[in-house]
Amino acid sequence: MIKVENLDVVYGSKGKTNHVVRGVSFSVDRGETLGIVGESGCGKSTVLRSLAGLEGGWTGSIMFEGKPVGKSRTRDELKLAQMVFQDPYGSLHPRHRIGTALAEPIRSMGAGDGWSRVADALTQVGLPAHFASRFPHELSGGQRQRVAIARALILSPPILLLDEPTSALDVSIQAEVLNLLADQREERNLTLILVSHDLSVISHMCDRVLVMQNGVFVDELSKQDLQAGVTHASYSRELFEASFF
Amino acid sequence: MPDPDETPVLSVRDLNVRFGRNSIPAVSNVSFDVGRERIGIVGESGSGKSTTGRAIMRLLPQRAGVTAERMDFLGSPLLEKTERQMGDLRGKDIALIMQDPRYSLNPVLTIGKQVAEAAKLHLGVHGKEALARARDMLVRVRINDPDRVLSLYPHQISGGMGQRVMIAMMLLARPKLVIADEPTSALDVSVRRDVLVLLDELVRENNSGLVLISHDIRMVAAFCERIMVMYSGRVVETLTKLEDATHPYTRGLIAAMPDPKNPVRRLKVLDRKSIEAEINS
Numbered sequence: 001m002i003k004v005e006n007l008d009v010v011y012g013s014k015g016k017t018n019h020v021v022r023g024v025s026f027s028v029d030r031g032e033t034l035g036i037v038g039e040s041g042c043g044k045s046t047v048l049r050s051l052a053g054l055e056g057g058w059t060g061s062i063m064f065e066g067k068p069v070g071k072s073r074t075r076d077e078l079k080l081a082q083m084v085f086q087d088p089y090g091s092l093h094p095r096h097r098i099g100t101a102l103a104e105p106i107r108s109m110g111a112g113d114g115w116s117r118v119a120d121a122l123t124q125v126g127l128p129a130h131f132a133s134r135f136p137h138e139l140s141g142g143q144r145q146r147v148a149i150a151r152a153l154i155l156s157p158p159i160l161l162l163d164e165p166t167s168a169l170d171v172s173i174q175a176e177v178l179n180l181l182a183d184q185r186e187e188r189n190l191t192l193i194l195v196s197h198d199l200s201v202i203s204h205m206c207d208r209v210l211v212m213q214n215g216v217f218v219d220e221l222s223k224q225d226l227q228a229g230v231t232h233a234s235y236s237r238e239l240f241e242a243s244f245f
Numbered sequence: 246m247p248d249p250d251e252t253p254v255l256s257v258r259d260l261n262v263r264f265g266r267n268s269i270p271a272v273s274n275v276s277f278d279v280g281r282e283r284i285g286i287v288g289e290s291g292s293g294k295s296t297t298g299r300a301i302m303r304l305l306p307q308r309a310g311v312t313a314e315r316m317d318f319l320g321s322p323l324l325e326k327t328e329r330q331m332g333d334l335r336g337k338d339i340a341l342i343m344q345d346p347r348y349s350l351n352p353v354l355t356i357g358k359q360v361a362e363a364a365k366l367h368l369g370v371h372g373k374e375a376l377a378r379a380r381d382m383l384v385r386v387r388i389n390d391p392d393r394v395l396s397l398y399p400h401q402i403s404g405g406m407g408q409r410v411m412i413a414m415m416l417l418a419r420p421k422l423v424i425a426d427e428p429t430s431a432l433d434v435s436v437r438r439d440v441l442v443l444l445d446e447l448v449r450e451n452n453s454g455l456v457l458i459s460h461d462i463r464m465v466a467a468f469c470e471r472i473m474v475m476y477s478g479r480v481v482e483t484l485t486k487l488e489d490a491t492h493p494y495t496r497g498l499i500a501a502m503p504d505p506k507n508p509v510r511r512l513k514v515l516d517r518k519s520i521e522a523e524i525n526s
Binding site: 040171172175178179197201203204205223227229 | 514
């Protein structure tokens with residue numbers, strides 16, 4: 001479904017460059033959930049942003065459904081992968097009503113005004129349809145994250161990219177959002193990439209986990225490894241011990 | 246005269262906080278004692294845990310109505326103190342460590358100036374002496390090259406180091422009570438533990454009381470002797486071990502956390518109706 005080869009991201013220009021992602025390669029099967037875990041600054045979000053088409057300066061190759069995608073994407077390529085961001089307060093326009101925010105992807109893809117699909121999109125993520133006329137500040141953090149998920153799903157993308165989708169939420173609300181994502185994954189056979197620093201969230205959601213440090217993957221863990229607490233690199237051992245004490 | 250080690254550092258009875266004319270109190274009838282021990286307050290956002298911490302420091306805005314039958318710090322009532330007397334207490338005897346060092350450190354002053362300022366204010370030392378105290382304290386919080394760090398600005402250091410600097414600044418005057426409000430939630434998992442261990446160590450060394458406020462019930466359970474669980478402004482349960490939890494809210498919170506050792510397909514979510522019913526019964 002997703003195949004990435006030798007992805008390299010360098011920020012800055014001559015003399016003062018910052019090599020953020022150093023030639024990483026990985027692939028994700030259809031319906032699989034891949035987790036990427038690491039500390040802040042390790043490059044995990046940059047990998048995700050490159051996949052989403054938000055990052056312009058990458059080299060290497062990215063393939064969705066067997067077809068390579070470039071740095072600037074066509075509408076059809078953009079429809080393949082949608083992203084959910086960390087902070088539900090920052091990712092929704094404060095002066096757009098929820099309905100406007102949800103219809104926007106459809107409008108910008110040139111597929112009509114999108115209003116007819118807003119109500120369905122809201123009920124799918126467990127929110128009442130009349131929320132369409134509310135503003136983001138009239139919603140709680142968990143409800144806002146549901147709206148962000150609804151917005152990502154409204155184009156029915158086969159791939160969902162999640163950048164720390166629950167780290168701004170309370171554990172009780174986190175459980176609701178993770179359940180919603182698990183349900184949608186099952187219903188739509190979604191392929192997910194989940195980036196997080198929280199190993200317990202990652203191991204709950206993912207079939208396979210890549211551990212990232214300084215722009216490279218240092219370890220790969222299967223679901224069985226995570227349950228048994230098996231690691232293959234000293235860095236992932238450290239992360240493990242710090243997460244579950 | 247009672248042994249000073251026996252009297253609680255802080256004793257709170259029926260603390261109530263109400264904002265403006267809001268009919269729902271933010272904190273209602275909260276009572277607890279803090280001895281020379283570590284006590285944790287956990288709950289979701291909006292449960293009143295931070296408001297409780299700020300009420301103790303008397304840092305809430307004017308429009309907040311704070312009442313308590315008793316709120317004694319080392320035997321003297323905090324609510325009767327003047328703003329000036331509180332100013333003397335804050336930082337010296339009661340310290341507050343906040344969540345994010347990027348916001349609680351002054352961005353335009355060097356680390357050295359800020360930590361030395363704490364020494365000037367609370368220890369009455371000046372100039373070189375204050376700077377030397379600041380340097381000693383940075384060594385105590387395990388900063389390896391204190392001389393370099395003293396001359397840096399907050400944006401030049403990492404979050405973990407920033408929080409160490411905050412701890413150094415706050416514990417320099419050896420306060421009797423330390424209130425730590427989410428001290429590690431802005432930090433990476435890999436440094437969280439170090440910061441907590443360090444805080445714990447210094448608090449034990451000074452023989453002070455620690456109130457650790459957090460939403461992370463597992464972390465609090467690992468560090469504190471007692472855990473107070475708050476929900477909608479009330480203390481619903483006080484625990485010594487997580488396993489003893491009986492209240493549906495506490496059990497719900499624990500069940501909502503993903504546990505890699507016991508994988509489940511769906512996580513349990515809180516049944517708020519039954520929790521409300523339980524609390525109001």
